[in-house]
Amino acid sequence: MRRSLAAYAWPVITGVLLAIVLLNTFPQLIGRSASPPPAVQPPAVPPAQPLVDPSASREAATRPTPDVRQAAPLSRDQGPASYSRAVEKAAPAVVNVYSSRVVEHEQHPLMSDPFFRQFFADDLPSQQRLLSSLGSGVIVSADGYVLTNHHVIDGADEIQVALRDGRETLAEVIGTDPESDLAVLRIQLDDLPVIELSDTTDVAIGDVALAIGNPFGVGQTVTMGIISATGRSHLGLTAYEDFIQTDAAINPGNSGGALINAEGALVGINTAIFSRSGGSQGVGFAIPTRLAHSILDALVTQGRVIRxxxxxxxxxxxxxxxxxxxxxxxxxxxxxxxxxxxxxxxxxxxxxxxxxxxxxxxxxxxxxxxxxxxxxxxxxxxxxxxxxxxxxxxxxxxxxxxxxxxxxxxxx
Missing domain, CATH: 2.30.42.10 (PDZ domain)
Structure with missing residues (x-):
């Protein structure tokens, strides 16, 4: 009996396997149509955008409006594998700013008493000392105008600007605006590198951001992050706040430096950080280019910001x-x-x-x-x-x- 069943088993198994192969190869035998493979769509190419005209006419003033360079709109189709071209484009226009001032040295209270002063005669300790600080700045015009923070040069008696190419020069203060923490300097050098200004109304959360400056005086440094937020206010940093927030590392010495996008255009002026340690903890703030440009125009043409x-x-x-x-x-x-x-x-x-x-x-x-x-x-x-x-x-x-x-x- 067992031998007779085994004789029929192999033909049945062979028939079932053959049926499965035929149904997968010819699905129309049971009324099912084979679905075509999905079509591959080419990536969308955005239309070309016109360049912003930087030569908009302004009312005649004491000084001509700085001739700044406006960048083309940022393309977000795909990110590059390296940002070296963006850095090479923007970094030469980022400068180191060194300021110094003479302050009265706090003397011992007994030195104000004439009785004690007579014992020192001409050997009185010096009552003055030299304070120096460092920061960064950005050359925004071929005329030599430099944007930086007000707190970088506040009260300075002398300001020195050092370029990436090794040149150094003294800077003239055109004007400052403490309420936005911006200041405009001017340097007199030939063949100055100039950064392009982006349209910060086009800045989006998640855009790549690169911070360029001179942290801790170690030399020009580039750090990378993203735009974490826009329109930040209620921070208690300045009277008029509209900050861009970024997690690109910003440290002491970066103040006044450049925050650029992936194409090397200026997005903002690095200004402040929130930190418990004094160093970067991923919460930095920059003044948007739009605001910085308007302050630049006002300080250059009017000498002050009218509000x-x-x-x-x-x-x-x-x-x-x-x-x-x-x-x-x-x-x-x-x-x-x-x-x-x-x-x-x-x-x-x-x-x-x-x-x-x-x-x-x-x-x-x-x-x-x-x-x-x-x-x-x-x-x-x-x-x-x-x-x-x-x-x-x-x-x-x-x-x-x-x-x-x-x-x-x-x-x-």
């Missing part, structure tokens, strides 16, 4: 304050103080008023509102909406010019 001003001291609105003023939501700002004879005082604003709207736009963030007001030309009429004693009041205010902060300018 709109209301002449008030504002306090952030809280839910508790909103309830005390009878507001349904914490919106607007509380006017905590009014500058005597300032624009707000002349318009009739008082401490205790709640500023709700500026030019018809509700105030959601006090810093954003301050930046918007700063962009208004002094002398313009600005409609305001305030709450006073539970009632709404519409007031027209003539915008004033924000006073320049008191500071000691470096020697020229």
């Amino acid at each position: 709109g001003w209301l002449g008030i001291e504002a306090q952030e609105m809280t839910p508790e304050l909103a309830a005390s003023f009878g507001l349904q939501a914490p919106r607007g700002v509380v006017i905590a103080g009014v500058v005597p004879d300032g624009p707000a005082a002349r318009a009739g604003l008082r401490p205790g008023d709640v500023l709700l709207e500026v030019d018809g736009r509700p105030i959601v963030d006090a810093r954003v509102a301050m930046s918007d007001i700063a962009a208004i030309q002094p002398g313009a009429t600005l409609p305001l909406t305030v709450v006073r004693s539970g009632g709404r009041l519409d007031i027209d205010l003539e915008v004033g010019e924000r006073p320049q902060p008191e500071r000691r300018l470096p020697s020229r």
Whole structure:
């Protein structure tokens, strides 16, 4: 019996295997059509973008507008394997900035007593000492204009700029703007390398970012990261904040240096870091090129940055304050103080008023509102909406010019 079953087993197995092969080879035998392989699409090629015209006309001023180079829009189709070309393109325009100043040395309290001073005669210890600091800067114009941070050259008596090609020269201070922490220097050398300026409205989170500067005075150094965030504010670093955040390593000495994109165009001026150790921990901040360019133009053509001003001291609105003023939501700002004879005082604003709207736009963030007001030309009429004693009041205010902060300018 077992032998008879074995004689039929091999033909059955052979038939089943043959059927499987035939069905896989000819699926139409059971009404199934073979699916064609997917089509391969060629990569999309973006249309060519026109170059930005750098020769936009400006109003005549004391100095001509710097002739800066605008870069073409950044292509994000694919990233390069190396960024050496971008660095070679931008690095020659990044300079080392050395500043020095003489300060009064703190002397022993007994030295102010004439009785003790007579015993020292002419051997009194020196009451002055020389302080030096280092930073970086970026050449943005063939005319020799250099962008750096205000805190790099603040109070300096002498500023020296060293180029990558070995040349060194003294720099003239064209102007500084402490409220944005920017300063403009000028050097007189021939054949200067110039960096291209990117359009920072095109900067995207995740873009490659390279920081170039002189950290700790070791020499020009390049570090790499990405754009971590844009539009950073409420950091308490400057009065007007619109920072680019990056994790490219920024250390002491990098201040005033360049943050560039993958094509070697300037994205921002490296300014500050958040750190518990004093060194880079991956949270650095740069002033966007767009803002830096506008400050450069203002300092070169006008000698100062002109900003709109209301002449008030504002306090952030809280839910508790909103309830005390009878507001349904914490919106607007509380006017905590009014500058005597300032624009707000002349318009009739008082401490205790709640500023709700500026030019018809509700105030959601006090810093954003301050930046918007700063962009208004002094002398313009600005409609305001305030709450006073539970009632709404519409007031027209003539915008004033924000006073320049008191500071000691470096020697020229």
